[in-house]
Amino acid sequence: MDSIVKLDKVIKVYRVGDEDFAALHEISLDIEPGAFMSFVGPSGSGKTTLLNLIGGLDQPTSGSIYFENVSLGNLDRTALAEYRRKNLGFIFQTYNLLPVYSVYENILFPLLLDGNRESAVRQSVEDIVASVGLSDQIKKKPAHLSGGQCQRVAIARALVKKPALILADEPTANLDAENSYQILELMKKLNHQFKAAFVFSTHDEKVTKYVNREVGLEDGRVRWDKRRNGAGSLE
Amino acid sequence: MIFSIAWKNFSRQGIRAALNVTVTALAMIAVVFNISLYNGFQAQTTRNMIRTDVAGGHYRAPGFDILSPTEWEDFTLKIPTALKDLPPSDKAEVLVQQGQLFPNRRLYPVQMRGIDINQTLLDLPLEGLKSYSGKVNDIIPAVLGIKMAQKAHLKKGDTAVLKWRDQYGVVDARDMLVVDVVTMVNSRVDEGVLWLRLDHLRDMTGRPGEISWVAVKDFQGPVAAMEFQTVEELIADILNLIENDRKYAKIFWIILIFLAGIGVFNTQILNVFKRQKEIGTLMALGMTAAQIVGLFTLEGSMAALLSVVVALILGTALFAWFQSVGLDISHLSESTIPVHENILLDIHSSEVAATLVIIVCVMVLVSWLPVRKITRLDPTLALRGRAIT
Numbered sequence: 006m007d008s009i010v011k012l013d014k015v016i017k018v019y020r021v022g023d024e025d026f027a028a029l030h031e032i033s034l035d036i037e038p039g040a041f042m043s044f045v046g047p048s049g050s051g052k053t054t055l056l057n058l059i060g061g062l063d064q065p066t067s068g069s070i071y072f073e074n075v076s077l078g079n080l081d082r083t084a085l086a087e088y089r090r091k092n093l094g095f096i097f098q099t100y101n102l103l104p105v106y107s108v109y110e111n112i113l114f115p116l117l118l119d120g121n122r123e124s125a126v127r128q129s130v131e132d133i134v135a136s137v138g139l140s141d142q143i144k145k146k147p148a149h150l151s152g153g154q155c156q157r158v159a160i161a162r163a164l165v166k167k168p169a170l171i172l173a174d175e176p177t178a179n180l181d182a183e184n185s186y187q188i189l190e191l192m193k194k195l196n197h198q199f200k201a202a203f204v205f206s207t208h209d210e211k212v213t214k215y216v217n218r219e220v221g222l223e224d225g226r227v228r229w230d231k232r233r234n235g236a237g238s239l240e
Numbered sequence: 241m242i243f244s245i246a247w248k249n250f251s252r253q254g255i256r257a258a259l260n261v262t263v264t265a266l267a268m269i270a271v272v273f274n275i276s277l278y279n280g281f282q283a284q285t286t287r288n289m290i291r292t293d294v295a296g297g298h299y300r301a302p303g304f305d306i307l308s309p310t311e312w313e314d315f316t317l318k319i320p321t322a323l324k325d326l327p328p329s330d331k332a333e334v335l336v337q338q339g340q341l342f343p344n345r346r347l348y349p350v351q352m353r354g355i356d357i358n359q360t361l362l363d364l365p366l367e368g369l370k371s372y373s374g375k376v377n378d379i380i381p382a383v384l385g386i387k388m389a390q391k392a393h394l395k396k397g398d399t400a401v402l403k404w405r406d407q408y409g410v411v412d413a414r415d416m417l418v419v420d421v422v423t424m425v426n427s428r429v430d431e432g433v434l435w436l437r438l439d440h441l442r443d444m445t446g447r448p449g450e451i452s453w454v455a456v457k458d459f460q461g462p463v464a465a466m467e468f469q470t471v472e473e474l475i476a477d478i479l480n481l482i483e484n485d486r487k488y489a490k491i492f493w494i495i496l497i498f499l500a501g502i503g504v505f506n507t508q509i510l511n512v513f514k515r516q517k518e519i520g521t522l523m524a525l526g527m528t529a530a531q532i533v534g535l536f537t538l539e540g541s542m543a544a545l546l547s548v549v550v551a552l553i554l555g556t557a558l559f560a561w562f563q564s565v566g567l568d569i570s571h572l573s574e575s576t577i578p579v580h581e582n583i584l585l586d587i588h589s590s591e592v593a594a595t596l597v598i599i600v601c602v603m604v605l606v607s608w609l610p611v612r613k614i615t616r617l618d619p620t621l622a623l624r625g626r627a628i629t
Contacts, residue, residue: 086529
């Protein structure tokens with residue numbers, strides 16, 4: 006199967022004070038369409054850096070990243086923004102919902118950015134709100150939701166435009182165990198439903214039980230790449 | 241789309257937006273109020289001088305100098321026909337002579353200022369003199385301004401010996417009766433001035449038909465044996481004072497604008513600082529840098545325009561109230577500046593417009609600059625809230 010994302014000898018070096026700090030060392034890997042995988046490792050291992058590079062939020066120091074065979078290195082800032090808008094959904098550890106918007110408006114927002122009229126996509130938004138179980142909270146603002154509910158909104162926002170790839174940075178880090186499991190169940194279900202590839206960064210062992218593929222990172226290097234079928238409770 | 245998002249963002253920020261708008265509106269009001277108060281002070285000063293003393297200019301005996309009392313007697317002349325025939329609403333004949341008052345056995349040098357009692361050109365409260373006949377008797381009726389009365393320790397109904405010299409240098413003295421003590425808005429026609437009927441002063445000094453100057457409503461063309469002094473020449477010292485004052489007022493205005501700008505900058509930059517993560521999120525969601533900069537600049541513009549509206553509403557109410565009470569400057573009663581009534585605002589539309597435009601521009605600029613900086617950095621910095629620190 007053709008990969009949706011391909012990393013080829015990606016190196017990322019940060020300048021910290023007077024010294025260079027290598028966050029990633031020659032990372033090469035492929036991500037398949039519809040994948041449900043995680044980058045696992047301790048803090049500072051390079052998980053978030055890797056997600057940011059794939060998301061076009063950061064640039065590699067050297068090496069190449071391809072999305073559907075297009076090198077992100079050839080895209081300028083505006084093209085990168087379009088790449089994110091058309092192809093990606095982001096889920097953040099701290100949810101990053103727009104605080105002045107309701108649940109409905111937060112989820113509607115990416116569709117409006119894509120040039121849709123609200124009347125044309127209202128049903129899609131309501132459907133996805135229903136699929137994350139928040140129909141009764143649709144008019145509420147993030148400040149009036151629990152952490153788990155906020156993360157559900159973030160998931161719905163990431164999925165509503167039906168992107169090919171969802172990047173989730175520590176999506177369960179701010180949630181208690183019960184909410185974490187619920188969120189993971191939900192993402193697994195939506196992965197099946199929408200066929201979007203989910204890529205997590207995490208050091209949460211609960212997440213690793215659900216994914217089909219686990220890429221272990223340490224000190225910016227890939228230490229293991231385990232694939233398994235039947236992961237998670239849905240299987 | 242950007243407009244509706246900006247409006248939604250702005251209108252739903254609640255207390256933060258309200259605070260932002262209020263601070264900016266108050267800054268605008270403070271700046272306009274300050275400069276308008278200066279304007280009012282200066283306008284009233286000039287107006288009082290013209291209303292009570294200068295009118296549209298003076299025809300004077302050549303060489304007459306109000307600041308040289310010992311020479312006043314040498315610079316009087318018969319009023320020329322061309323000026324004498326003007327109606328009382330267009331001219332005020334004035335004769336000024338030196339005198340000495342002896343209130344309570346003290347000596348008080350005074351300026352005896354005789355004025356045509358029928359004139360209506362100058363706004364002087366001298367009605368108290370009208371009931372007396374044109375022929376001076378044993379007691380000379382006089383009107384004093386409050387400051388003069390206070391300094392001479394005289395009140396209405398008091399008498400004091402008044403001494404003077406006539407045109408031949410003969411010293412004469414008689415009792416002076418204070419028929420009225422009046423409020424003069426111009427201290428220059430109050431302090432040291434004894435207001436007499438012109439016919440009385442002419443009679444006392446043996447100068448029938450003579451004047452020191454004739455204040456006129458309008459320039460009457462050249463008049464033989466007299467020189468015309470314009471309003472600007474007559475209030476040159478006040479105009480110089482105002483000119484200097486205006487320079488300082490402008491500097492103060494610039495400082496206030498600067499301070500208001502810093503206040504607005506501080507509020508806006510704090511707003512952007514707090515929304516760094518939001519900016520990062522918008523970038524992650526696929527908004528371009530131009531869209532984000534446009535969004536925040538539009539929000540800043542909305543805040544600026546609303547600030548203008550709030551400033552106009554609050555300012556109109558505040559200024560209307562202020563115009564009904566004025567600023568009490570009675571503590572300045574010892575100064576020689578010719579303003580004693582409450583100061584009112586003199587609002588210049590050009591200064592209001594300049595103030596509003598500058599503050600609006602500052603607000604839009606400080607909405608645009610930091611966001612532009614953030615969008616030029618890595619989105620990851622914005623997402624971590626570290627793009628501006």
